[in-house]
Amino acid sequence: xxxxxxxxxxxxxxxxxxxxxxxxxxxxxxxxxxxxxxxxxxxxxxxxxxxxxxxxxxxxxxxxxxxxxxxxxxxxxxxxxxxxxxxxxxxxxxxxxxxxxxxxxxxxxxxxxxxxxxxxxxxxxxxxxxxxxxxxxxxxxxxxxxxxxxxxxxxxxxxxxxxxxxxxxxxxxxxxxxxxxxxxxxxxxxxxxxxxxxxxxxxxxxxxxxxxxxxxxxxxxxxxxxxxxxxxxxxxxxxxxxxxxxxxxxxxxxxxxxxxxxxxxxxxxxxxxxxxxxxxxxxxxxxxxxxxxxxxxxxxxxxxx
Amino acid sequence: xxxxxxxxxxxxxxxxxxxxxxxxxxxxxxxxxxxxxxxxxxxxxxxxxxxxxxxxxxxxxxxxxxxxxxxxxxxxxxxxxxxxxxxxxxxxxxxxxxxxxxxxxxxxxxxxxxxxxxxxxxxxxxxxxxxxxxxxxxxxxxxxxxxxxxxxxxxxxxxxxxxxxxxxxxxxxxxxxxxxxxxxxxxxxxxxxxxxxxxxxxxxxxx
Numbered sequence: 001x002x003x004x005x006x007x008x009x010x011x012x013x014x015x016x017x018x019x020x021x022x023x024x025x026x027x028x029x030x031x032x033x034x035x036x037x038x039x040x041x042x043x044x045x046x047x048x049x050x051x052x053x054x055x056x057x058x059x060x061x062x063x064x065x066x067x068x069x070x071x072x073x074x075x076x077x078x079x080x081x082x083x084x085x086x087x088x089x090x091x092x093x094x095x096x097x098x099x100x101x102x103x104x105x106x107x108x109x110x111x112x113x114x115x116x117x118x119x120x121x122x123x124x125x126x127x128x129x130x131x132x133x134x135x136x137x138x139x140x141x142x143x144x145x146x147x148x149x150x151x152x153x154x155x156x157x158x159x160x161x162x163x164x165x166x167x168x169x170x171x172x173x174x175x176x177x178x179x180x181x182x183x184x185x186x187x188x189x190x191x192x193x194x195x196x197x198x199x200x201x202x203x204x205x206x207x208x209x210x211x212x213x214x215x216x217x218x219x220x221x222x223x224x225x226x227x228x229x230x231x232x233x234x235x236x237x238x239x240x241x242x243x244x245x246x247x248x249x250x251x252x253x254x255x256x257x258x259x260x261x262x263x264x265x266x267x268x269x270x271x272x273x274x275x276x277x278x279x280x281x282x283x284x285x286x287x288x289x290x291x292x293x294x295x296x297x298x299x300x301x302x303x304x305x
Numbered sequence: 306x307x308x309x310x311x312x313x314x315x316x317x318x319x320x321x322x323x324x325x326x327x328x329x330x331x332x333x334x335x336x337x338x339x340x341x342x343x344x345x346x347x348x349x350x351x352x353x354x355x356x357x358x359x360x361x362x363x364x365x366x367x368x369x370x371x372x373x374x375x376x377x378x379x380x381x382x383x384x385x386x387x388x389x390x391x392x393x394x395x396x397x398x399x400x401x402x403x404x405x406x407x408x409x410x411x412x413x414x415x416x417x418x419x420x421x422x423x424x425x426x427x428x429x430x431x432x433x434x435x436x437x438x439x440x441x442x443x444x445x446x447x448x449x450x451x452x453x454x455x456x457x458x459x460x461x462x463x464x465x466x467x468x469x470x471x472x473x474x475x476x477x478x479x480x481x482x483x484x485x486x487x488x489x490x491x492x493x494x495x496x497x498x499x500x501x502x503x504x505x506x507x508x509x510x511x512x
Contacts, residue, residue, distance in 0.1 A: 041306070041328075041471070045431035052434035061436055065369045065381035104371040104380040107456060116341050120454055150386060150409065163509035169502040176496050180489055185410040185473070185482040187386060189433060237496040242488055246409070246431045248471055249485050268511065279433045 002140065002287050004083040008092035010285050010293055011142055015070070015100045017295070018144040018283035019062045022053045024297055025217040026193075026255075026280050033191060033245075033252040042250025049245070053279060064279045067106040068148040070097050070128040073215060073301060077137030080289070090130060097122050109149065131207075135304065138289035143299040145214040146281040150189045155182030156275030157209075159202050161268045171198060171271050172234060178273050179238055183253065186246030192275040193218060193256040194238070198227075200262030205270035208260040213276040215301035218256035223305075231257045245278070255280075260302065310466065313362045315404035317424045323472045325481040329428055330468030331405070334360040334445065334461060339367050339385065341457035342449065343393035347400075353459065354448045357401040360461065365390060365408035367456035370444065377444045379462075383435040384470075386410040387427065395419035411473050411482050421478040428470035441467040 030050040037043040056063040072093055082089055098121045100106045108120035110127050118124055150156075158178050162170045175196060183190040195213025197205035222228045235257040244250020255278060264270065284296040306326055311319050313333030323329065336357065345351050357363075365387050369380040387408030390397070394416030397403060406412065406427045412420070420427065445461040453459075473481040497504075 041431060044469075048432035048434045048437060052432070052436040052438075055436035059436055061439075062369065062381050063436070064433055065367065065383050065435055066385070104369050104378075107367065107369045107381070108454070109367070109456065116344070116457075117454075153389075154386060154410070161511060163511055165509050169500070169506055170508055172500045173497065173502050173506060176493060176500070180493055184486070185388070186429065186431075187388070187410050189409075233500055237499045240496050240499060241492045242485075246429070246433075247482065247485070248429075248431050249488070277433070 001081045001083055002289065002291060004088050004092060006291055007082060007089060007140070007287060008096060010287055011093050012096040012099055014142050014144045014283045014285045015096055016105050018281050019067050019100070019105045019146055020056050020060060021283070022063055022279065023217070023282060025219060027053065029218045029255040033255065037250055037252050039244055039250035041248060042244040042252065045245035045248070046252070049278065062105060062107070063281055064148060064277065065107050066109065066148045066150065067146040067281070068109060068152065070106065070110070070122055071145040071147050072128055073131045073133070073143040073145070073299065075133045075135055075141040075301065077139045078134055079138045080140050082140070093128060093130070094123050097128055106146070133301070139286055141284060141286045141296070141300065143215060143282060143284040143301065147214065148189065148277045150187060151192060151275045151277045154187035156188040156192070157206070157273065159206055159270060159272035161202065161270050164266055164269060168230065171269070172230070174271055175234055175273060176237060179254070180241060182275060183243045183247050186248065188275045189277040189279065190243055190247055191245065191252050191255045191278050193258065193280050194254055195274040195276065196257065196259040197272040198259060198261040198269060199264035200270060202270045202272065204262050205272035206274070208262060209272040209274035211301055212258035212260045213274040214280070214282055215299040216258040217298045220258065222259055227259050227261060231259050308469070313464070314359045315361055320404050320424055320426045321476050323426050323475055325472050325475050325479045325484070327472045328469040329472060330466045331362060331464050332466055333362070334463050335362040335364055336360050337364050337366050337368065337460040337462065339365065339457045340390060341453045342459055343390060343397060345449065345453060347393050347396050353401065355461065357403070361402050362405040362407065363397065363401065363403050365406065368460060370455055370460070377447070379439050379442055379444055381435045382438050382442060383433060384408045384430055387412055391416055398423050398425050407470055411480060417474055417478050417480065420474060421476060424476045426472055426476060427474035429473050431469070431471055438467060441465050
């Protein structure tokens with residue numbers, strides 16, 4: 001049995017790391033973009049951002065004050081046993097979010113949607129949000145995502161339903177149009193990681209898009225060659241738009257394009273997008289059944305899909 | 306592309322010399338604002354409890370600030386998107402006598418018109434560099450903390466060569482992003498061609 005004290009500590013440390021330490025694949029994307037950017041001002045923007053990311057580790061500060069929506073993904077072994085069960089897991093997660101907010105690792109951003117008020121601890125109706133996936137085994141993997149407001153509010157998250165007749169051109173046109181609109185004036189903090197969900201009901205497509213943006217590493221390839229070809233084609237097309245860092249013009253417009261799909265009703269294809277900020281923040285830890293803890297570079301969320 | 310080092314309070318001639326695409330660094334006193342503050346002042350008819358005459362620079366930001374040993378410590382600072390404050394933009398420029406607004410994105414038509422009339426510019430960051438910027442900012446005071454909370458309160462802060470920010474709306478009303486829109490719209494047509502999307506493509510009308 002995995003003790004509550006252990007998983008509560010691991011959840012807090014996962015939040016702490018997610019807010020303050022940028023993942024290796026995200027940093028590598030910055031290094032590649034700095035090398036290839038031809039606009040002096042956009043390159044300088046990328047250099048300053050990378051420097052700030054590196055400084056956040058030294059200062060033990062958030063990489064960006066907009067720590068956004070606290071979102072948790074649990075990949076749970078079918079035989080995993082937690083002290084106090086899954087209700088204990090969720091309660092401990094809320095406690096860890098409260099603690100991280102009090103210590104200044106998270107900004108108290110979550111408020112009532114109509115009054116704009118709240119207890120300033122990032123806890124409220126349906127927040128934090130939890131998603132579960134069940135796999136064979138006895139371990140639990142905990143991924144924390146800080147989903148920033150810029151990338152979420154200003155057009156980065158969209159969906160529409162296309163006719164089957166509209167096919168790949170319809171999907172790709174929708175993606176290009178959405179990305180241009182949402183990156184205008186740097187609204188979603190480009191170069192973003194663009195997640196795309198295709199198929200399923202609209203909510204399934206939206207969830208897949210969010211998970212593709214936040215839980216796949218930059219440069220990872222979808223195993224289906226048809227889907228991966230669309231990832232590559234869109235990556236190249238989006239990087240020809242001239243959007244640049246924070247939308248001020250430049251060669252590098254997107255850091256990654258990740259697509260996930262679900263089977264769908266042949267009557268219509270739901271397509272959803274979700275952008276993640278250039279300063280993409282996430283962290284993943286695994287607690288094994290023997291209570292050993294590992295820090296993972298990738299959330300492995302889609303492994304075995 | 307010119308680089309300007311400006312001191313607050315800003316004078317008309319300081320901001321009139323700026324053109325879209327120029328970079329600015331600012332020094333001197335400024336204050337912070339987000340939606341709840343503008344809602345409290347303009348919709349609920351309260352007065353801002355301090356004069357903005359000498360701190361005529363507003364930064365749209367919700368900082369992370371913690372109290373340690375009875376002192377405020379600035380943990381993180383990144384300008385937030387200005388466009389969502391468009392509802393109150395023109396009144397903010399007029400009432401508070403603003404000469405500069407710092408924020409991500411840009412402002413809309415009504416605020417721009419008032420900025421031209423009152424001689425005010427909007428500048429935006431080209432990076433996400435909170436951990437560099439906090440070394441260039443000191444907290445002076447905070448107002449409306451109890452009413453609005455940490456991130457929505459009106460913080461008075463002091464900048465020391467804070468930047469660079471790019472001028473995206475100048476006092477003539479030109480907008481950097483409107484100009485970029487033209488380039489990006491042309492590139493969009495090329496991107497469709499790269500993806501073999503037919504020029505006459507139309508979506509099937511499902512509803």
